[in-house]
Amino acid sequence: MSVDVSKECDFINQAILGGDVRKSLSGGIQKIADEVNKFEGDSSNQQNEFQKNITDQQNNYEDKITKQQNDYEDKITKQQNNYETDLSKKENDFEGSIKNEQQAYEKNITGRQDNLEGRQGNLEVRQTNLENTFDQEIENAVSNNPSSAETVYARTDHVNNKTYNNLGERLDTLMNQLGYIPVDGGSFFDDYIEFKKDGGTF
Structure with a gap:
C-alpha cells in the first residue's frame, strides 16, 4: 500500500505562515489515515469474502460426501434386498x-409295488393251479396204480419243498429230526405231539 503525500510536502516546503504548515501536516496525516482505513476495510471485506467462500466450499464438499454416502448405502441396501429375494x-x-x-x-x-403285488398274486394263482393240477394227476395215477403213485408222491416234502431219492430216505430224515424233542418246540407240540415237553427222546 502506498500513500501519495507529495503535494502536501511541497505545500509545507513552500509555506511561510505556521498556520499553512499545520494545515498541510493535518491534511497529509488525514490522507494517510483515510488510506489506511480504506485498506483495512478492503482487507476485512476480502477476508470475510474468503472465509465465506471457504465455508461454502466446505459445506458443498460435506453435502457432496453425504450424498455419495447416502447413494452408496442405498445401492448396497438395494443389492442386499435383491440378493435376499433371489436367494429366497x-x-x-x-x-x-x-x-x-x-x-x-x-x-x-x-x-412298482402294486405291480409286484399283482405279479405275486398271479404267481400264487398259477402255483395254486399247478398244485391242483398236480393233485389231480396224482389222484388219477392213484386210481390207476395206487401203490406206486402214492410212493412217488410221498418222496416230496411239500412243507420244506424238498424231494428225496426214495421214500425211505425221507422217512429216515424225518425220524432223525424227531429223535430229539427240544425244550421249546413252539407250535409243533400243540399241533402234533400231545405230551410234556421235557427235552428228552422218545
Missing part, C-alpha cells in the same frame, strides 16, 4: 423341485 426364490424353487421329485419317486415306488 432359489430356496423355494429347490424345495418345490425336491418335493416334486419325492412325489414322483413315491408314485413310482407305489406303482
